Amino acid sequence: MQETTALLQIKNLRKQYGAVEVLKGVDLSLNKGEVVSIIGSSGSGKTTLLRCVNLLEEFQHGEIVLDGEVIGYQSSIDGQRHRLKDRELSRQRSMTGMVFQSFNLFPHLNAAGNVMLGLRKVRRMGQAEAREIAEKWLDRVGLLARKDNFPSQLSGGQQQRVAIARALAMNPKLVLLDEITSALDPELVQEVLTTVKSIADDGATLLLVTHEMRFARDVSNRVVFMEQGRIIEDDTPDEIFNRPKNERLASFLKSTRN
Numbered sequence: 001m002q003e004t005t006a007l008l009q010i011k012n013l014r015k016q017y018g019a020v021e022v023l024k025g026v027d028l029s030l031n032k033g034e035v036v037s038i039i040g041s042s043g044s045g046k047t048t049l050l051r052c053v054n055l056l057e058e059f060q061h062g063e064i065v066l067d068g069e070v071i072g073y074q075s076s077i078d079g080q081r082h083r084l085k086d087r088e089l090s091r092q093r094s095m096t097g098m099v100f101q102s103f104n105l106f107p108h109l110n111a112a113g114n115v116m117l118g119l120r121k122v123r124r125m126g127q128a129e130a131r132e133i134a135e136k137w138l139d140r141v142g143l144l145a146r147k148d149n150f151p152s153q154l155s156g157g158q159q160q161r162v163a164i165a166r167a168l169a170m171n172p173k174l175v176l177l178d179e180i181t182s183a184l185d186p187e188l189v190q191e192v193l194t195t196v197k198s199i200a201d202d203g204a205t206l207l208l209v210t211h212e213m214r215f216a217r218d219v220s221n222r223v224v225f226m227e228q229g230r231i232i233e234d235d236t237p238d239e240i241f242n243r244p245k246n247e248r249l250a251s252f253l254k255s256t257r258n
């Protein structure tokens with residue numbers, strides 16, 4: 001049998017902002033259907049890593065391969081790497097879906113309109129087909145009855161569920177979730193986590209950054225601990241939370257329990 005190739009492979013990724021190196025050689029791979037959580041202190045490079053995968057950031061060194069395709073750059077014969085043209089970046093970016101901490105819904109569009117927008121503009125679907133898919137996904141996140149509501153008429157948890165529906169409706173190969181419950185009132189966190197869990201159970205491939213340790217433990221196949229631009233532990237939730245090998249991971253976990 002053929003060895004399974006990873007859906008996402010990040011190889012020796014280095015990223016600088018000016019003179020400051022914020023990713024210092026990150027290697028990470030994810031198989032189809034896997035859920036991997038990234039944990040780590042603020043400033044360790046978690047968001048930057050997701051933004052590189054979603055081609056929202058340029059990076060100076062290394063390679064990201066998504067479903068067999070090198071993304072973001074191509075090399076010329078002389079070995080120089082070049083950022084791809086916007087059109088090509090957009091096409092590759094649409095292979096991933098991203099959900100942000102701050103929802104990022106369009107305020108002038110209702111819930112259905114927000115979910116339909118990418119289907120119409122990027123996937124070039126007709127109105128009827130886009131509406132059908134949007135309604136299917138709003139139903140999936142428990143918000144079909146709210147399809148005509150504008151973001152301002154929805155709670156933070158509902159807005160975030162619309163954002164999840166919007167990402168999933170595009171049928172991405174990989175979904176990136178960056179601390180999607182961090183901006184929510186505590187009583188709204190669970191409904192969003194439950195939604196993510198059910199999407200994970202359906203077989204979606206997820207790379208997520210979270211401060212919710214219990215959630216990371218419940219939902220993940222693997223948990224990755226980042227510190228100062230490096231992955232310093234990558235293991236099963238059981239090993240990470242019950243038998244941390246690195247001192248810094250152990251003290252990070254202790255700090256999150258306070």
Ligand SMILES: Nc1ncnc2c1ncn2[C@@H]1O[C@H](COP(=O)(O)OP(=O)(O)O)[C@@H](O)[C@H]1O
Pocket residue numbers: 017022040041042043044045046047048049
């Ligand atoms: N646009 C930017 N310009 C300069 N430095 C940045 C920028 N974005 C992030 N950084 C720096 O990169 C480091 C990693 O940030 P980030 O990826 O946001 O970490 P995390 O998501 O783990 O909190 C931090 O030191 C941060 O200050």
Ligand SMILES: [Mg+2]
Pocket residue numbers: 046047048179
């Ligand atoms: Mg962040």
